């Protein structure tokens with residue numbers, strides 16, 4: 398397999414406790430794996446703070462700050478005010494991840510929806526892109542995205558090609574990760590084939606969503622190569638071409654200057 402360079406992982410969780418043992422060692426090694434940029438997605442306020450702390454230490458890592466639907470029920474009353482402060486940090490490039498999860502339903506749907514709407518309104522007010530989590534909640538997610546019309550990305554996109562069309566019409570990006578390598582991945586593969594080259598971004602969702610053939614291992618940003626290869630095969634492109642387009646798109650999405658990245 399050809400080594401890939403200039404990999405931009407648009408979505409990872411390096412504040413996750415599964416990295417507690419070797420986080421610094423792992424992050425320090427990522428540039429040698431061809432990774433030039435990572436955005437750490439938050440799950441709640443402490444996670445956002447941890448992501449920002451990492452972004453202050455690693456020049457190739459930026460942070461998103463937001464509250465995941467799983468954590469919606471436990472969000473403090475002043476969550477939006479706390480988020481507003483965190484989003485002002487110079488290393489924070491997006492509000493996320495936010496959205497709806499009707500697969501696990503860890504928070505009641507009404508609570509998820511209310512916090513999602515508050516965060517969408519905040520993103521519009523601050524003119525900052527959003528990172529959207531949508532699991533088995535396509536209809537409500539699309540309805541709210543159409544109402545608020547934020548800029549941003551639908552991460553780990555799991556909808557149909559028809560829904561992808563709707564997301565593209567809204568001017569948003571589509572994030573694809575390890576799921577495109579899974580054996581039963583019909584929908585992500587269809588989406589990988591149809592997304593225009595200027596709207597596709599790559600992600601890991603590390604430590605989750607480890608691509609084939611590494612299933613069972615903890616995922617990290619270096620594993621994107623398998624995802625890029627799968628997408629490239631579907632699109633009839635070279636993996637490095639997919640990586641290069643996705644990096645340019647990720648920079649546009651998050652407002653990061655591509656010329657500032659160190660691509661080795």
Ligand SMILES: [Zn+2]
Pocket residue numbers: 408410438494602
């Ligand atoms: Zn995530």
